[in-house]
Amino acid sequence: MFSGNHGSAIAHRPQGIAPKWFPSYPKKMLNTLKAATLKIYNPSSPIAPPKNTPPPRLYTQSLSLNYGNKPAFRDITLSIASGEILAIVGPSGCGKSSFLTCLNRLNELTPNSHLSGTVHLQDCDPICDRPDCDIQTVAPTRLRRKIGMVFQKPTPFPLTIYNNLAFPLREHGIRSRRERDRLIEAALRDAALWDEVKDRLNSPAQALSGGQQQRLCLARTLALKPQILLLDEPCSALDPIASETIETAITRLKGQYTIAIVTHNLAQARRLADRLAVFWWVDGAGQLIEVGATQDLFNQATHPLSQAYLSGRRG
Numbered sequence: 158m159f160s161g162n163h164g165s166a167i168a169h170r171p172q173g174i175a176p177k178w179f180p181s182y183p184k185k186m187l188n189t190l191k192a193a194t195l196k197i198y199n200p201s202s203p204i205a206p207p208k209n210t211p212p213p214r215l216y217t218q219s220l221s222l223n224y225g226n227k228p229a230f231r232d233i234t235l236s237i238a239s240g241e242i243l244a245i246v247g248p249s250g251c252g253k254s255s256f257l258t259c260l261n262r263l264n265e266l267t268p269n270s271h272l273s274g275t276v277h278l279q280d281c282d283p284i285c286d287r288p289d290c291d292i293q294t295v296a297p298t299r300l301r302r303k304i305g306m307v308f309q310k311p312t313p314f315p316l317t318i319y320n321n322l323a324f325p326l327r328e329h330g331i332r333s334r335r336e337r338d339r340l341i342e343a344a345l346r347d348a349a350l351w352d353e354v355k356d357r358l359n360s361p362a363q364a365l366s367g368g369q370q371q372r373l374c375l376a377r378t379l380a381l382k383p384q385i386l387l388l389d390e391p392c393s394a395l396d397p398i399a400s401e402t403i404e405t406a407i408t409r410l411k412g413q414y415t416i417a418i419v420t421h422n423l424a425q426a427r428r429l430a431d432r433l434a435v436f437w438w439v440d441g442a443g444q445l446i447e448v449g450a451t452q453d454l455f456n457q458a459t460h461p462l463s464q465a466y467l468s469g470r471r472g
Contacts, residue, residue, distance in 0.1 A: 213279060214239040214415040215260065215304075215385060220274035221442075222255055222264060229255040230443035233274070235434055237385070242407070242416045244430035244451070246423065247466065251436040252443025253419045254309075257387050260417070261304035262297050278304070278385075302329060305378035306387040310394050311370035313362035318354050321362045321373055322380045329381060340380050348376035349406040368399025372406065379410075386410070388418040392425065404429060423467060427455055435463045 213236035222229040230252030237243045245253045258264040260276055276292045278300075292300055314321050322341045331337050345351040350372040354365075362373055371391060378386065388407070392400035407429055410416065420426050426433060434448040435458075447460040458464045465471035 212239060213237060215279070216277050217260075218275045218277070220256070220259060220272070220276065222252070222259055223271045224267065225269045228442035230436070233443075233445050235445055235448060237415055237417055238431075239280075239415055240412045241431040242411055242418065242429050243432050243434060244426035245417060245419045245434045245436060246421070246426050247436035247443075248438065248471075249421070250443075251438040253436050254389050256436070256443070257306070257389050257417060257419055260292075260385070260387055261301045261306060262292060263301070263306065265297070302381045303383050304385040304387060305381060305383035306389065307371070307375050307378055307391050309390040311367060311374050313365070313370050313373055316362060317359050318362050318365070318373065319358040322377050325377060326380055340382075341376075344376040344380035345373075347379050347406065347410060348372040349402055349409075350376055366399070368395050368402060371395060371399070371403060375403070375406065383414065385415045385417070388416065390419050390421065393421065400425070423469075427451060433467075435460070435466065437462050437466075 216234075216236035218234050220233045220235075221231045233252075233256060245256065247253055255264065258267075259272055264270050264272060278290050278292055278295075279288060292304075314324060316324060319341065322344060323337050326337045326340060331340065342351060342355075345354065350369060353369060354360075354373075362370065365373060371394075375391070391407075392403050395403065404425065407416065407418070418426075418429065430451045432449060433451050433454045435446050435454070436443050437446045438444075439446070447454065447458060447463045449458075454463060455467050458467055462471070
């Protein structure tokens with residue numbers, strides 16, 4: 158195969174009771190926010206997915222994260238539908254990236270982090286023999302194979318291009334060279350990188366451009382055949398041309414994978430996402446203030462803060 162040698166929910170609370178942070182607003186805005194919340198929130202379902210959407214592949218219930226005594230986010234109840242692209246947006250420092258790390262337990266690598274609430278993965282065979290599985294019952298290495306993550310800055314291993322993908326495959330038990338070669342080529346094609354590197358797979362990965370390195374990291378994640386992709390600002394360190402290539406690759410992956418992407422680029426969120434989840438720093442912690450179909454929120458968000466942020470009036 159290769160040439161050469163290769164070494165729509167706010168938070169679950171009783172109907173009619175506004176969040177505790179409402180009283181900090183003027184009375185007129187309080188009434189607007191309360192009406193918006195009750196319109197979005199469906200008390201019959203803690204997940205509250207839109208009608209006619211696929212069942213959730215992953216969902217959180219009352220999820221909160223603290224680093225020591227400092228809250229990162231609080232009481233997030235949110236679902237990600239099977240095969241969709243969900244964009245998580247909001248100003249810096251409101252817990253978006255921290256939330257993403259909790260979905261495959263990477264938050265546990267941070268000292269003094271404390272998580273409450275639950276994250277559930279559905280249809281997660283073969284890592285769990287139940288249709289609805291709390292991720293805390295799954296070994297982290299098995300979980301992270303099924304829920305892969307690509308970070309803000311490219312993180313290639315100090316190895317060849319080929320071995321950047323072969324190493325994790327070997328670590329996860331893929332002993333057949335032919336099978337590894339097949340998975341590596343498929344992953345590089347899915348990441349829109351194969352044609353650029355197929356004749357230099359023995360070259361150092363760190364000799365690639367920044368955009369190529371990020372696509373290599375995406376390919377490394379795809380090689381393990383995850384069910385869910387977590388993308389933490391994957392284009393923020395790239396130039397517009399490299400970002401466009403990454404976006405094209407993500408678009409091609411839509412439907413094959415369930416994808417959650419954190420981005421500060423609202424135009425990117427509009428191009429890529431089926432739904433938006435808007436986070437905001439409220440009462441000392443990040444909170445989910447609104448979730449809905451991308452075009453619906455850009456055209457007519459319900460929450461005043463969402464309206465201001467998505468229109469560019471606040472950031």
